[in-house]
Amino acid sequence: MNITNRQKHYAFIIGMNIFLFGVIILLTANVNILQYNQFIVEEDIPISEVALVFGAGMVDEHEMSQIQRERVEKGIELYKSGVVKKLIMTGDDGAMRGSEVGAMKKMAIDAGVLAEDISVDPHGYNTYASCTRAVEEFGLDHALVISHEFHLSRILYMCNTFGLVSKGVSADEGEYNLHTRVWSMTGREVLARLKGWWQVEVTKPEPKMYN
Numbered sequence: 001m002n003i004t005n006r007q008k009h010y011a012f013i014i015g016m017n018i019f020l021f022g023v024i025i026l027l028t029a030n031v032n033i034l035q036y037n038q039f040i041v042e043e044d045i046p047i048s049e050v051a052l053v054f055g056a057g058m059v060d061e062h063e064m065s066q067i068q069r070e071r072v073e074k075g076i077e078l079y080k081s082g083v084v085k086k087l088i089m090t091g092d093d094g095a096m097r098g099s100e101v102g103a104m105k106k107m108a109i110d111a112g113v114l115a116e117d118i119s120v121d122p123h124g125y126n127t128y129a130s131c132t133r134a135v136e137e138f139g140l141d142h143a144l145v146i147s148h149e150f151h152l153s154r155i156l157y158m159c160n161t162f163g164l165v166s167k168g169v170s171a172d173e174g175e176y177n178l179h180t181r182v183w184s185m186t187g188r189e190v191l192a193r194l195k196g197w198w199q200v201e202v203t204k205p206e207p208k209m210y211n
Helices: 005-039 066-080 099-111 127-134 147-162 178-203
Strands: 047-056 082-091 118-121 142-147 165-170
Touching: 005 147, 005 178, 047 066, 047 147, 047 165, 066 082, 066 099, 066 142, 066 165, 066 178, 082 099, 082 127, 099 118, 099 127, 118 127, 127 147, 127 178, 142 147, 147 165, 147 178
Parallel strands: 047 082, 047 142, 082 118, 142 165
Antiparallel strands: none
C-alpha cells in the first residue's frame, strides 16, 4: 500500500502532538514534585518519634550499595543524637533482589541501635509502596524521611499527599561515579517523578505483594 504525502503529513502531526503532550506531562510532574524540596531540612532537624529509612539496592545478597549504606548511617546518626526514637527500614525483602531491609536492620543493630527500636517494612518495593504502607500498615501521620536529595522530593510529595506529614533529611555523603550521578540521580529520577506523579494522580494502584 502506497502512503501518500498527506498521510505522511497527518502521521507527522499526530506524532508531534503525542511527543509534545508527553513533554508537557513530564514537565508538569517534575515541577509539581520538585516543589516539595522546601520540606528538606538541613539544620535544626525537628525531633520525631520515627524516621522512615528508604532502601536503595544491594550489590549482592550480603553487601549493600553505597547509597543504601549512607541512608542507614544517617538514620543511626539521628537515632543516637536523640532526634528520632525509632527507625523503620523500608525496602525489598529479597523478593526482587537481596534483602534490603534485613541488611539495613543488621547494620543499625551492629551500630548500637536497639532491636526493639527498629521496624521493617518488607514490602517497600518502590517509593509509592513505601509511602502508601507507611500510612496504611504502620499508621504513621508524622515522620522524618531519610533518603538522598535527588529522591527526597518524590518521597515528600507522595507521603504528604497520602496524609503522612513529613520532613526530609538528606543522606548525601560520599563521592559518586559518573553513572550514578548522571543516570541514577538525574536521568532516571526525572522519569521516576513522572511515574510517581501518574500513580498518585491517575492510576492509584495497590502496592504489589510478592509473598
